Amino acid sequence: xxxxxxxxxxxxxxxxxxxxxxxxxxxxxxxxxxxxxxxxxxxxxxxxxxxxxxxxxxxxxxxxxxxxxxxxxxxxxxxxxxxxxxxxxxxxxxxxxxxxxxxxxxxxxxxxxxxxxxxxxxxxxxxxxxxxxxxxxxxxxxxxxxxxxxxxxxxxxxxxxxxxxxxxxxxxxxxxxxxxxxxxxxxxxxxxxxxxxxxxxxxxxxxxxxxxxxxxxxxxxxxxxxxxxxxxxxxxxxxxxxxxxxxxxxxxxxxxxxxxxxxxxxxxxxxxxxxxxxxxxxxxxxxxxxxxxxxxxxxxxxxxxxxxxxxxxxxxxxxxxxxxxxxxxxxxxxxxxxxxxxxxxxxxxxxxxxxxxxxxxxxxxxxxxxxxxxxxxxxxxxxxxxxxxxxxxxxxxxxxxxxxxxxxxxxxxxxxxxxxxxxxxxxxxx
Amino acid sequence: xxxxxxxxxxxxxxxxxxxxxxxxxxxxxxxxxxxxxxxxxxxxxxxxxxxxxxxxxxxxxxxxxxxxxxxxxxxxxxxxxxxxxxxxxxxxxxxxxxxxxxxxxxxxxxxxxxxxxxxxxxxxxxxxxxxxxxxxxxxxxxxxxxxxxxxxxxxxxxxxxxxxxxxxxxxxxxxxxxxxxxxxxxxxxxxxxxxxxxxxxxxxxxxxxxxxxxxxxxxxxxxxxxxxxxxxxxxxxxxxxxxxxxxxxxxxxxxxxxxxxxxxxxxxxxxxxxxxxxxxxxxxxxxxxxxxxxxxxxxxxxxxxxxxx
Numbered sequence: 001x002x003x004x005x006x007x008x009x010x011x012x013x014x015x016x017x018x019x020x021x022x023x024x025x026x027x028x029x030x031x032x033x034x035x036x037x038x039x040x041x042x043x044x045x046x047x048x049x050x051x052x053x054x055x056x057x058x059x060x061x062x063x064x065x066x067x068x069x070x071x072x073x074x075x076x077x078x079x080x081x082x083x084x085x086x087x088x089x090x091x092x093x094x095x096x097x098x099x100x101x102x103x104x105x106x107x108x109x110x111x112x113x114x115x116x117x118x119x120x121x122x123x124x125x126x127x128x129x130x131x132x133x134x135x136x137x138x139x140x141x142x143x144x145x146x147x148x149x150x151x152x153x154x155x156x157x158x159x160x161x162x163x164x165x166x167x168x169x170x171x172x173x174x175x176x177x178x179x180x181x182x183x184x185x186x187x188x189x190x191x192x193x194x195x196x197x198x199x200x201x202x203x204x205x206x207x208x209x210x211x212x213x214x215x216x217x218x219x220x221x222x223x224x225x226x227x228x229x230x231x232x233x234x235x236x237x238x239x240x241x242x243x244x245x246x247x248x249x250x251x252x253x254x255x256x257x258x259x260x261x262x263x264x265x266x267x268x269x270x271x272x273x274x275x276x277x278x279x280x281x282x283x284x285x286x287x288x289x290x291x292x293x294x295x296x297x298x299x300x301x302x303x304x305x306x307x308x309x310x311x312x313x314x315x316x317x318x319x320x321x322x323x324x325x326x327x328x329x330x331x332x333x334x335x336x337x338x339x340x341x342x343x344x345x346x347x348x349x350x351x352x353x354x355x356x357x358x359x360x361x362x363x364x365x366x367x368x369x370x371x372x373x374x375x376x377x378x379x380x381x382x383x384x385x386x387x388x389x390x391x392x393x394x395x396x397x398x399x400x401x402x403x404x405x406x407x408x409x410x411x412x413x414x415x416x417x418x419x420x421x422x423x424x425x426x427x428x429x430x
Numbered sequence: 431x432x433x434x435x436x437x438x439x440x441x442x443x444x445x446x447x448x449x450x451x452x453x454x455x456x457x458x459x460x461x462x463x464x465x466x467x468x469x470x471x472x473x474x475x476x477x478x479x480x481x482x483x484x485x486x487x488x489x490x491x492x493x494x495x496x497x498x499x500x501x502x503x504x505x506x507x508x509x510x511x512x513x514x515x516x517x518x519x520x521x522x523x524x525x526x527x528x529x530x531x532x533x534x535x536x537x538x539x540x541x542x543x544x545x546x547x548x549x550x551x552x553x554x555x556x557x558x559x560x561x562x563x564x565x566x567x568x569x570x571x572x573x574x575x576x577x578x579x580x581x582x583x584x585x586x587x588x589x590x591x592x593x594x595x596x597x598x599x600x601x602x603x604x605x606x607x608x609x610x611x612x613x614x615x616x617x618x619x620x621x622x623x624x625x626x627x628x629x630x631x632x633x634x635x636x637x638x639x640x641x642x643x644x645x646x647x648x649x650x651x652x653x654x655x656x657x658x659x660x661x662x663x664x665x666x667x668x669x670x671x672x673x674x675x676x677x678x679x680x681x682x683x684x685x686x687x688x689x690x691x692x693x694x695x696x697x698x699x700x701x702x703x704x705x706x707x708x709x710x711x712x713x714x715x716x717x718x719x720x721x722x723x724x725x726x727x728x729x730x731x732x733x734x735x736x737x738x739x
Contacts, residue, residue: 268445271722273714275677276695280453280707283699284460360572367574367681368696380574387578387685391586401575408570 031345031422038421045417051410059227068205070220071375074193077215080207082395088211089188089203096184101171105162111170116161120154127153210395212385218396222403225377229404230355232293232362232378233411237354239297241347244304249335249343251305252312263309266302274299275364282370292371296361304350311343345422352415356408363404379404435727442719449715450708454496457704458489483509496708505709510701516709519694524713526596527683527690531675534610538617538671543664545618546625547657553630561622568619573678577612577685584608594687609686613678617671621664628660658732665729669722676714 020026039045058065080091104110131146165171173181188203209218251262278295285291315321316339324334363380365371372378379400386396471479480486484495499506505516545565549558585593591608592601599605632638633656641651683692691710698706 268448271445271719272449273673273676273711273718275680276711276714277453277456279680279696280456280699280711283696284457284702286461356570363572364574364677364681368684369700383574383578390578390582394582397578397582401579405571405575408572409566412566412570 035345035418035421039417042417042420044413045421048410048413048417051406052414055226055230055407055410058223059230062223062227065223067220067223068217070216070224070377072216074202074211074215076203077205077207077211078213079389079393080211080215081393082208082210082218082399083206084208086206087203088205088207092188092203093181093184096181098166100173100177100180101166101169104171104173104177105166109172109174110162110165111172112161112165113170116165120157120161123157124150124154209399210393212396213389213393218382218399221377221382222379222399225379225382225400226403226407228372228376228378229359229362229380230407232289233355233359236293236296236300236358236362237351239293240300240354240358241304241351243297244301244350245308245340245343245347247301248305248308249312249340252309253316253331253335253339255313259309262305266305269299269302275361278361278365279368279370282365289372292362292365296358300354300358300361304347304354307346307350308343311346312339315339315342349415349419349422352411352418356411356415359404359408359411434730438723438726442723445719446712446715450497450500450712451493453708453711454493455489457702457707458492460702483507500712505712506705508703508706510698510703510706516705519706520691520709520713523689523691523694526688527679527692528717529597530606530609530613530682530688530690531672531679533606534613534675535617535668535672537610537614538621538675539664539668541614542618542621543625543661545622546629546664547652549622550626550629550633550660551652558626562626565619565622568615569623571615573612573616574681574685576615577608577682580608580612581685594685596687596689605686609682609688612685613675613682616674616678617667620667620671624663624667625660628663629656632656632660662729662733665725665732668728669725672721673718676718 039049076092077088080088083091086094127150131149191202192199193202194200205217207217207219209222212218212221247262247266251259278299281295282292312335321334321338324338329337359379362371362378363383366378366380367384369381369384372381382400383397383404386393386400390397477486484492487495496506503517505520507515508519511519545561549561552558581593584591585608592605595601595605597603597606638651638655641655679688679690680692680695682688683690684696687693691713694706695710695714697703698710
């Protein structure tokens, strides 16, 4: 024990000189340096931080990135699947070819090969044998059910062979249809649009993430949607933390009746179905972004207020507060100059953990059609729009969903890492 | 004890009162009424309709009238659907929502506690990592992503489960699997992480070491000592768990077309069907508040440190 005390004394002495017992220069470590050192050891948190930085860069740079506009609509480009190699024009042409071939094939204009005819004949023969042998003599008085079954078999095999024929291009097209395709080719090769004052060959575009139901580029919409979601998350997270900080600090420091009233209000709001109230608010007052911020911030400061209150209560009897008081500092000054800065660690953690929650709440509202409205997009509204046609156009669902999930993962890992870094003894690891 | 319960019960009334009041005025202040159709009816017709629903009275009177009705258990007529009153619609859709909610909560509880126990007992093994990875997915990925993705693979791609419908339909009970799973994932994840953390803490505590030193069997220690103490945080999480299930059910019912209260709720909010909105909000609040109340009571039974004064 005594050697320990001696050591400490030594250190204090050395501190004054700026070196330790090994004559190495001493550097003071602040809370933040310490936290950063711990954070650096946490690989998942650093990975999360990198992802968050990449996302932020993409969002900030969205206006100057070489992506198409997120709101330009091209009726020709509706629901094009994602592709790295083929241009929109090629996809349009292919789609038109398939469309016309199917029509022609339904008309019966198919070049049947020997193989096709043979296969169809044998299938019909087989079906006939199968269904006739069961009941009566050959070819005699087939029941209606049996006739239907044979017709069914014929139809199935014909359709099967026809699909193969379409795939192999063995369809006889009429002059008119050929002309249609030629027209489309010409249009694809020549049509231009004027965008931002420049003439652009519109069908030369490549849609890496596909397009949506109005022919808008999903890549651009995912990036711009991300920008919206992240901005909402950040602003919302910070606002709710500020509100919580304000009320929590006052309740904790002043105590007594003020504390009781604020905490009762928090308790009551906790037991309210507040997402329901937000839904009503959004549905009734129209979908403005500002209103959404207000509504979401109003209900999401409760946890922060509780945490900050606890922190302040544990700090308010410390010596430096006494000292400030004895020097005549006002309550406001003590709270916001002395106590609140000491809770910054936990506040940074909570802000990071609030951002994904806010993004999810906004997405929740947008999913129900009550959040961001056209032409703007957020991840939530993109996912919400995509659910209807997800069988035919799965890319509309998957790209925003994946983008959002990765960001939420990164944010959560970063938040967890920050909490461990600022508060290594943290008990409430959730 | 009885006194404590009664006092807590009385304490619920102001919360409920505040919720009803806030939502009443929120709904009335909002611009646009339920009868603002695109085609305006003649002045006299509109007046008659408003008189029928007492919309022509001053708002304080309307408020008092509504409060009186609620006290008598009458949630009023629907402004939008003429056939039945609000009580009828809620009575028809609430059981479906409750069924879905309780099945998901049950799934989350049972699976979550099992996952938590296993990963605490087999800490840092393959099992531990797997269940904690699932838990992280459950906490991070929002349910309106999980729902459609599940539906895409299980119903549309692999055709194992029906896309939507309800247990009364032709597919029967399997229809409840996907919505219940989607709803259960988040509470499951939280419960698994909570019970794992508190189990680990319990396992390291002194009284467990004493029990081991006395030569008790491991199974007895786990069952009688560890489990009892480590489930307390799970019990206290049940309130928020139910809240998240109730909120989530609004989206899940939308995705899987469950004929529950959640769909009515969003629809009525968009339709500005005043009484139906109020009715659903009141029902939701009562459920949430009662659940919190039960959780508190259960907690105070389980935790000997809490005194009921």
